[in-house]
Amino acid sequence: MVKRTSFEGDACPIARSLEAIGDWWSLLIIREALFGLRRFGEFQTKLGMAKNILTVRLRALVDHGILATAPASDGSAYQEYVLTPKGRGTFPILVALRQWSEEFDDRPAEIATILVDRKNGRPVRKLELRAENGRLLSQADTTVKPRPAPRRRSA
Amino acid sequence: MVKRTSFEGDACPIARSLEAIGDWWSLLIIREALFGLRRFGEFQTKLGMAKNILTVRLRALVDHGILATAPASDGSAYQEYVLTPKGRGTFPILVALRQWSEEFDDRPAEIATILVDRKNGRPVRKLELRAENGRLLSQADTTVKPRPAPRRRSA
DNA sequence: GGCAATTGGTTTTATTATGCAACCACACAG
DNA sequence: CTGTGTGGTTGCATAATAAAACCAATTGCC
Numbered sequence: 014m015v016k017r018t019s020f021e022g023d024a025c026p027i028a029r030s031l032e033a034i035g036d037w038w039s040l041l042i043i044r045e046a047l048f049g050l051r052r053f054g055e056f057q058t059k060l061g062m063a064k065n066i067l068t069v070r071l072r073a074l075v076d077h078g079i080l081a082t083a084p085a086s087d088g089s090a091y092q093e094y095v096l097t098p099k100g101r102g103t104f105p106i107l108v109a110l111r112q113w114s115e116e117f118d119d120r121p122a123e124i125a126t127i128l129v130d131r132k133n134g135r136p137v138r139k140l141e142l143r144a145e146n147g148r149l150l151s152q153a154d155t156t157v158k159p160r161p162a163p164r165r166r167s168a
Numbered sequence: 169m170v171k172r173t174s175f176e177g178d179a180c181p182i183a184r185s186l187e188a189i190g191d192w193w194s195l196l197i198i199r200e201a202l203f204g205l206r207r208f209g210e211f212q213t214k215l216g217m218a219k220n221i222l223t224v225r226l227r228a229l230v231d232h233g234i235l236a237t238a239p240a241s242d243g244s245a246y247q248e249y250v251l252t253p254k255g256r257g258t259f260p261i262l263v264a265l266r267q268w269s270e271e272f273d274d275r276p277a278e279i280a281t282i283l284v285d286r287k288n289g290r291p292v293r294k295l296e297l298r299a300e301n302g303r304l305l306s307q308a309d310t311t312v313k314p315r316p317a318p319r320r321r322s323a
Numbered sequence: 324g325g326c327a328a329t330t331g332g333t334t335t336t337a338t339t340a341t342g343c344a345a346c347c348a349c350a351c352a353g
Numbered sequence: 354c355t356g357t358g359t360g361g362t363t364g365c366a367t368a369a370t371a372a373a374a375c376c377a378a379t380t381g382c383c
Contacts (some may be wrong), residue, residue, distance in 0.1 A: 023279030026269035095277040104307040109261040114181035117254040125179030152259040
């Protein structure tokens with residue numbers, strides 16, 4: 014098999030995420046979905062992508078439980094694609110990607126939008142990683158450990 | 169040309185990030201680099217990827233200013249790939265991906281590692297997005313705005 | 324210094340994914 | 354029941370990915 018390697022059985026949680034959303038379009042589809050888009054045609058024209066690719070991506074996102082198909086909404090017989098909680102849970106990932114661009118992009122002038130607090134329109138802070146006790150952590154302050162005792166039960 | 173669409177000129181900061189690190193391997197390479205890997209062979213055996221692909225990816229990451237080639241380190245004549253500040257800046261993205269897996273993966277039992285505070289070995293908190301005044305924000309509390317005043321110049 | 328193994332790739336070839344365009348079925352408006 | 358828009362599918366061309374073979378320079382070892 015010369016398939017594109019799959020990370021499905023991988024033990025690394027990052028690889029597992031990438032398995033689901035680590036391709037060119039999925040995160041952009043999710044981004045638009047968070048923005049409120051729901052219909053096939055909306056995604057297609059907004060993102061300017063080929064329709065067959067969009068079909069494949071939407072199906073994969075549904076299979077992964079990130080999107081769900083809802084029967085209607087405006088009364089028409091067509092279906093819509095709406096984010097599941099798992100899909101909405103990608104928000105921090107999108108924020109992290111955005112902030113990385115904002116901080117390190119070579120031509121930041123080309124970035125068109127900023128993320129703001131809806132209440133007052135002021136920019137948000139950078140994402141913060143904190144210890145249990147609230148202490149701010151940088152990469153150097155962290156390590157990975159083997160996951161502890163798989164809590165006797167189904168999951 | 170039927171090239172894979174590039175997001176290079178895109179105004180969306182998320183698309184811009186994906187342009188640099190939005191492929192299957194780049195983030196995993198960066199992850200290993202954050203772990204301390206530096207040599208071609210280390211990446212190749214640890215990630216189990218084809219060498220030609222690794223070559224292409226490493227070059228792309230260097231071109232994007234995420235990795236830099238350093239002349240030596242252990243005295244040998246070979247070169248090493250080390251993270252730049254821009255590369256280390258991807259840490260929150262990796263954390264976000266990890267936490268998304270931890271929270272939403274269908275088979276969480278298969279996840280082998282957890283991210284902990286180096287000081288006491290306790291798990292870290294979830295990434296927090298805060299307003300200027302420190303208020304915790306969820307996705308619904310945010311919007312995007314056009315970027316303000318592009319500071320008079322060419323752009 | 325001589326020789327084999329290792330490192331860090333390149334080349335070749337096969338397979339898969341992506342992208343465009345054309346096509347098509349169904350819903351809906353009249 | 355005819356025309357139009359929505360939501361796809363199908364073919365074909367091209368690009369990316371993968372595995373394996375190959376190769377040059379660097380090391381390790383004697």
